Amino acid sequence: MMIALFTDFGLRGPYVGQMKARLFSSGFAGPVVDLLHDGPAMDPRAAAYLLEPFSRYLPEGAVVLAVVDPGVGTEARDGCVIRADGRWFVGPDNGLFEFVQRRAAEVERWPLPAAPEGASPTFHGRDVFADIAAAVAIGTWRSEQAAAGGPRFPDWGDDTPYVLYIDDYGNAMTGIRGEALADTAILQAGEHRLVHATTFGRMPAGAGFWHRNSSGLVEVSVNLGHAAHTFDLAPGSLVRLLRP
Missing domain, CATH: 2.40.30.90 (Bacterial fluorinating enzyme like)
Structure with missing residues (x-):
């Protein structure tokens, strides 16, 4: 199975490499595709308009690890796993997946628990979301019953x-x-x-x-x-x- 990455990390620093390394150390051995790493910096709303069309061409079953997360490590935002029209999305629940959910015919959504002890409060992409994305791709991720997914930011225009x-x-x-x-x-x-x-x-x-x-x-x-x-x-x- 494929994991695709969508972030605002840029390619000049260590963050993309560290997140990929965490995927492999979590047991994932498949291909990792870089969809975008210079997305709208610290702007989940702007990034959300890009994530949906960019991920549209991924095969069914692909897992998208998406991180544009200015609220990382705070109580103001949770993480989530979303299944939309057969593709999986893992990342912060801050609006980044708004248009993925809004434009999908079938959506399921799972909230994620608090970050595990020892996770860096500033790098949940590596220490939280990468582990979960790897488990989803491998097929070992388990959670409670999914909630219905759908628009969570209805005031954001379709365009x-x-x-x-x-x-x-x-x-x-x-x-x-x-x-x-x-x-x-x-x-x-x-x-x-x-x-x-x-x-x-x-x-x-x-x-x-x-x-x-x-x-x-x-x-x-x-x-x-x-x-x-x-x-x-x-x-x-x-x-x-x-x-x-």
Whole structure:
């Protein structure tokens, strides 16, 4: 079975490596896939809009170990295990799994007990969630009867018109589902009006546009250019809908 990792840890420090090592020391011997490690830092809500589409292409039975956890080690948040449409999710119960639950046809949810004695209060990803994710993947995890899963943050909109992630090419990914916009929609990024194109080569070199990216989200791009630099975009920048 596969375990996929989704975090805001970044790749420059020790945290991803330590969490992977804990998976293997917990008895997991299968593949570990890195979905994302530079997710919206310390922002479970923004990360939640990315986690659902990014995990959509994982095979049934895959386990997603997801950690964007600014409340780590406090009484303000619990941990949870979620089974949504045949995939498993392990991590903090802070809204990170909101859209996984909201968009799944079948959801079960298990709250996790308090962190075990000796667990680092600042690294539950390694000392709590990795052990549980490994046990789920191996098939040794046991818990009480599942509770019904579903939206826990109903005030969070189904879409959000903000830039959530900028990739190495400068493409600016928003939290708007591509299916929510018609091809005739015009967006505004900074002072620039953007029309739709299906792909980069449909636009002249240096031209900006919006498209539905490979994860199904609305993305602002520049053909043969860097949209974030061109339009002065950063995570949190607003993208306005001028014409539906």
